[in-house]
């Protein structure tokens with residue numbers, strides 16, 4: 001009945017973390033999963049073949065950006081986003097909500113939707129729940145996100161309450177406007193800021209709208225990590241066990257592990273590719289800022305324990321040279337490594353859940369990576 005169906009395989013005895021499978025029109029996804037972000041129909045500096053090579057199962061693309069350029073009608077004419085970008089595995093598109101809200105003073109929110117000016121040429125635009133559905137239906141993504149408002153942090157109770165109630169009204173309009181329900185799954189988004197009772201209210205209202213999956217929004221917006229973990233602690237238990245839970249915008253190694261322990265199944269984050277473009281690598285011994293002079297004559301790989309294409313063939317000295325010379329290959333090699341690192345981490349997390357030892361895995365990983373528990 002839904003385009004996307006979640007299968008709960010196992011719950012970790014140590015932590016309550018879940019092992020699952022997400023069946024989509026473009027293939028099955030093993031969860032917990034990290035989704036590389038391909039904002040403008042490309043995961044920056046990576047080809048689809050390279051993404052598959054490192055184990056990417058699903059990627060994310062941004063509705064706001066593709067609506068602005070090249071236009072969702074052009075992508076539709078190309079046969080949809082999968083064809084346009086030559087990616088035949090699952091795609092999740094966001095709804096533009098978060099992007100237009102981060103345009104700050106350039107936007108005006110009304111019950112109808114959001115008026116904003118283009119970040120490209122300043123032209124005036126308007127996105128509503130209906131428009132966000134039209135765009136995502138044109139893109140043809142397997143998973144479409146509802147048009148919501150991500151409340152800023154900090155925000156007072158009154159604002160957060162009004163905002164979550166509008167997000168619920170917008171969700172109903174999204175579901176109403178959603179075409180092609182047999183091939184594209186709509187996920188709802190729970191808001192409520194950092195207020196326990198408002199999270200409960202938003203969860204109740206959003207989960208009352210029957211959908212194949214749900215996201216936890218309004219987090220990773222500048223709040224302290226501990227606060228994010230606390231909100232997760234009391235929000236995921238409100239969510240159905242037989243549907244996927246997607247924590248938006250989260251992706252550092254510790255946040256991924258802590259999120260899985262608190263029952264999250266899906267994550268996305270620009271971090272691995274963004275920090276790669278400014279010369280920082282995630283390695284099993286913590287971050288390596290390869291542009292640093294101390295690596296000038298370091299002829300060892302970025303990460304001695306990594307088996308990715310970058311770590312098998314290049315040294316820190318060479319990659320540092322590429323970064324200093326502003327060579328495109330620097331971004332390509334470090335992005336390859338960082339994405340592989342996170343995808344490998346999620347594979348190890350899935351294995352640890354299978355063996356009921358995720359808390360032990362967290363202790364080992366944190367100790368090596370240099371995190372304090």
Ligand SMILES: CCNc1nc2cc3[nH]c(NC)nc3cc2c(=O)[nH]1
Nearest residue numbers: 094095097098145150217218220249
């Ligand atoms: C689908 C668009 N809606 C939507 N996207 C989001 C994207 C985020 N990205 C981050 N940190 C990087 N927090 C987020 C929250 C939301 C959120 O509450 N809503």
